[in-house]
Amino acid sequence: MTERVRKNLCLALAALAVAAGLAGCGGKKEEIPEVSGNVRVVTAGELGAAGIVDSVYTGNGYLVLVNANATGTLRQLITLDRDLNVTERSDPQMSSYAFVTTSDGTGRLISDKEAGYTEKAKLGRAANAFSDGEGLYVYSNEGLFRNGEAVALPEERGYAYSARGMLTVGGTLYAVLSRAQTRDGAETWKSTWLCPVEPGTAALEAEGLSVPFRVDACASDGVTGWLLSDGDLYRTDGESVTAYGRLSTKADTRAARLRAGNGDLLLYTADRLTLLTERDLGGAPNPTDAPMEKTVIHIAASSGYYDKAIADFNNSNEDYTAVIDTRYSHADLAALNLAVANGEVDLVIGEYGAMYGYAKKGLLASLEETAPELFEDGVLFPNVTEALKVDGTVYFLPDGVELDTFMLPEKDAREFTGLEDFLDMVEETYPANYNEEFFHFLQVCGDNWIDLEKGEAYFDDPSFRRVFKYFGDLPNDYELDAGVPHPLYLFNPSALDSGYVPVAVPNEKSYGVIVKSNHYFGVIKGGAERGASEFLKYMLLDKLELKGGYPVSKALFEEYLASATAFSGEPAYSDSQKEVIYEYMALADHVNRVDYAIYNDVIYTEFMAYDNGDATLDEALEHIQSRVSLYLSELG
Amino acid sequence: MRNGLSRGTRFRSLLFLFPSLLGTLIFFVIPFGMIIYYALVSKPVGGEFVGFSNFIRLFHNRAFLVGFRNTAVLCVSAVTLSVMLALGLSVLLENALPARGALRTAFLCPMFVPAASVVLVWTVxxxxxxAINAALAAIGLDPVDWFHTWWGSLMVLLMYLWRNLGLYVLLFTSALSAVPEELIGMANLDGAGPVRRFFTVKLPYLAPTMVFVVMLSLIYSMKIFREVYLLTGSYPYDHLYLLQHFMNNTFMSMDYPKLCAAALVLLTVMGAITAAVFWLEDRVGRDLENG
Structure with missing residues (x-):
């Protein structure tokens, strides 16, 4: 080998090494197996609650603290058995509960001696408590306290330190200390340590085992410590940290709480409890094990959490495992678009506007072809599927729909011939105060003024002028603050028993009952081969984890109406109310296709300008017409 | 041996160039090719070749035409006013004005203010x-609806000038200081007045800087979209709707063929303007060399 050849070879190898290094710098996340096989999930709704506050493992079962009503003031304590079935509930009362966990992972209610009413109320909302038998530790973002005395956390300019939890592993007590950079009011995680804590420790130092990720929650059973970070589970023995598994549902776990005991893990996040039993945890594959044999259905979701349904599907289906591995907020729709367009997912769950766009761009598969069982007689409501067709094909379906109509007191309810007739009644009967909201009015009647097919807007129509003027002349925010009554009501099935009835206002295009949902399911082209339509059928026909509204499956709809109960345990709907719902469910034949962003971006600003006196009625209407026309032109 | 380089040297040169060539290929050539491809098909996935129909669709799209018109008007006025005002101010600053240094700094300050703060101030x-309408009312004039009339374009233009003029003034000032003193002295001896000295001696020397300022102001006038977006949202009134609104919203609605066609049209127009500006500079430079 000549000197020149050797030199060139060395240079080539160096270049290859640089290229390989660059490729390695891609930041690929460590491959972690899914923990999706046997998890059990119970939602706040199933517990008959408005939300879950905290939970704890007691040794025999679980104690769960829930909000019994939406305001969060009425709390209830529920006891669950090891299979998450409710065994006991306390009477709802204005009482303060808080849990404390011990070094073996079991927990109990904090006694009045250990913490007063105020401390307990605070614990229930924001903090956690841990007892090592000698002292009661309370940790939150505000700091770490032992028997009421603050344990000092490190101080560093530009950084915030917080205690993320406490663990006991192998007889040693650890505090999970997190360090985040603070800039412009936002915190960015930088470091985490497992800091050993001695009974007399008065200050924590940033030392101990370094953990290379943000810890959202942690728990231990005295033997094993568990750390949760962005949906991934890690195990620690105090000496090292190893990746264990990834929760298939990819829920946001930053506000999660984790409990460990007797080999089980109980995770609370997004108003649901997920239980991983000893068998599940013992059986979960290690990263070095062979990959799962089931085909993975990759799901992207911009709305809705379906942890329970996914867990049940994964438990019952032998061929497929569903995983929500891409989750986007409404504001990050562009990223969802890219994931869908790049074929990174098999199924997408999203709002109407996005799904309509995917269908029009040829990204979604026809459901009539990939899931024909859904379209057999008597399976779904045919009027609903018809209303959701895009260019004559059904590309996406919701698991449940809301029926959007106007609400009226029974005395005013009648059959209206159209919008003008309805407005006559409103102006005559409620000259100064109508129990409706302007934007709900727009949603129900939006198609009177926007024709997406033709790409035309009609906000210069006299009917819109009447609506705009009527609502613009009602008391505004300032007057409401001053005590002028103007109750706002939105259509809500639970409001059916308040003496109001839903009323449809027909127009040229529809009967007047709008099909509405925020959770449409669409199968990406090619996704059916990977089981996406199996999951879709399961969600629509077998599983009921509704986010509101009524099931589109006829069988589930019947079951739902028959069994729906209010919190009091009474049936949710009277027979007459059921009749109305049946009727409207069978007659709903139209979808409001207008992007809500338009309402917020254009009509709201112009409405407020008119309401505040910054624009005349004519100016406001002209601005709306112009701006919405621009939007429609863009779509052309 | 060709071009005076041995085969080994050429090989090594290529080897060293390889990473940058690869980067250019991946991040410029291939995406550009994809843009051309998407502009010629009906939809991104499984689309058919449709020739120029996306371009035809684009030129029949009212939103695109409105955005294009507004952007063109803004660019032309911004570039013209930037060059004229910056040149005028730098000539003024060249003279012995009191607090000259402080004025230069004051002109530059708006560049360092974050866009969100600028928008907040402008909204107020x-x-x-x-405040502006209050001032108008104080002198007996009717208030102006700045956000819903053509006055909005003027507001954006003012914001652009306020933000960017300082940089152009700085560039012209340094270019003016580079004009050879001997030439100005000779012009003085020939009896040339200040105006004649400026147009016949200084201005030709400013040509390269002027080209730079024109290009820079063109680029910055396209970037003023950020402030307009923060002021008015995705769907402003007609006069404030820019081409970037169209691009942004089209991206959100995933109409990639239309978006790519619009990008190619914009690229063609910008390319033509850039070529024209450089051609002009070349001509002026040649005239300068020929005396």
């Missing part, structure tokens, strides 16, 4: 009940 100033 130009709101229907804002």
């Amino acid at each position: 100033l130009f709101h229907h009940n804002g």
Whole structure:
């Protein structure tokens, strides 16, 4: 080998090494197996609650603290058995509960001696408590306290330190200390340590085992410590940290709480409890094990959490495992678009506007072809599927729909011939105060003024002028603050028993009952081969984890109406109310296709300008017409 | 041996160039090719070749035409006013004005203000009940609806000039200081007055800087979209709707063929303008060399 050849070879190898290094710098996340096989999930709704506050493992079962009503003031304590079935509930009362966990992972209610009413109320909302038998530790973002005395956390300019939890592993007590950079009011995680804590420790130092990720929650059973970070589970023995598994549902776990005991893990996040039993945890594959044999259905979701349904599907289906591995907020729709367009997912769950766009761009598969069982007689409501067709094909379906109509007191309810007739009644009967909201009015009647097919807007129509003027002349925010009554009501099935009835206002295009949902399911082209339509059928026909509204499956709809109960345990709907719902469910034949962003971006600003006196009625209407026309032109 | 380089040297040169060539290929050539491809098909996935129909669709799209018109008007006025005002101010600053240094700094300051703060200040100033309308009312004039009339374009132009003029002034000032003193002295001896000295001696020397300022102001006038977006959202009134609104919203609605066609049209127009500006500079430079 000549000197020149050797030199060139060395240079080539160096270049290859640089290229390989660059490729390695891609930041690929460590491959972690899914923990999706046997998890059990119970939602706040199933517990008959408005939300879950905290939970704890007691040794025999679980104690769960829930909000019994939406305001969060009425709390209830529920006891669950090891299979998450409710065994006991306390009477709802204005009482303060808080849990404390011990070094073996079991927990109990904090006694009045250990913490007063105020401390307990605070614990229930924001903090956690841990007892090592000698002292009661309370940790939150505000700091770490032992028997009421603050344990000092490190101080560093530009950084915030917080205690993320406490663990006991192998007889040693650890505090999970997190360090985040603070800039412009936002915190960015930088470091985490497992800091050993001695009974007399008065200050924590940033030392101990370094953990290379943000810890959202942690728990231990005295033997094993568990750390949760962005949906991934890690195990620690105090000496090292190893990746264990990834929760298939990819829920946001930053506000999660984790409990460990007797080999089980109980995770609370997004108003649901997920239980991983000893068998599940013992059986979960290690990263070095062979990959799962089931085909993975990759799901992207911009709305809705379906942890329970996914867990049940994964438990019952032998061929497929569903995983929500891409989750986007409404504001990050562009990223969802890219994931869908790049074929990174098999199924997408999203709002109407996005799904309509995917269908029009040829990204979604026809459901009539990939899931024909859904379209057999008597399976779904045919009027609903018809209303959701895009260019004559059904590309996406919701698991449940809301029926959007106007609400009226029974005395005013009648059959209206159209919008003008309805407005006559409103102006005559409620000259100064109508129990409706302007934007709900727009949603129900939006198609009177926007024709997406033709790409035309009609906000210069006299009917819109009447609506705009009527609502613009009602008391505004300032007057409401001053005590002028103007109750706002939105259509809500639970409001059916308040003496109001839903009323449809027909127009040229529809009967007047709008099909509405925020959770449409669409199968990406090619996704059916990977089981996406199996999951879709399961969600629509077998599983009921509704986010509101009524099931589109006829069988589930019947079951739902028959069994729906209010919190009091009474049936949710009277027979007459059921009749109305049946009727409207069978007659709903139209979808409001207008992007809500338009309402917020254009009509709201112009409405407020008119309401505040910054624009005349004519100016406001002209601005709306112009701006919405621009939007429609863009779509052309 | 060709071009004076041995085969080994050429090989090594290529080897060293390889990473940058690879980067250019991946991040410029291939995406550009994809843009051309998407502009010629009906939809991104499984689309058919449709020739120029996306371009035809684009030129029949009212939103695109409105955006294009507004962007063109803004660019032309911004570039013209930037060059004229910056040149005028730098000539003024060249003379012995009091507090010259402080003035230069003051001109540059708006560049360092974050866009969100600028928008906040502008909203307070130009709101229907804002300071400008209050001032107009104080002198007996009717308030102006800045956000819903053509006055909005003027507001954006003012914001652009306020933000960017300082940089152009700085560039012209340094270019003016580079004009050879001997030439100005000779012009003085020939009896040339200040105006004649400026147009016949200084201005030709400013040509390269002027080209740079024109290009820079063109680029910055396209970037003023950020402030307009923060002021008015995705769907402003007609006069404030820019081409970037169209691009942004089209991206959100995933109409990639239309978006790519619009990008190619914009690229063609910008390319033509850039070529024209450089051609002009070349001509002026040649005239300068020929005396």
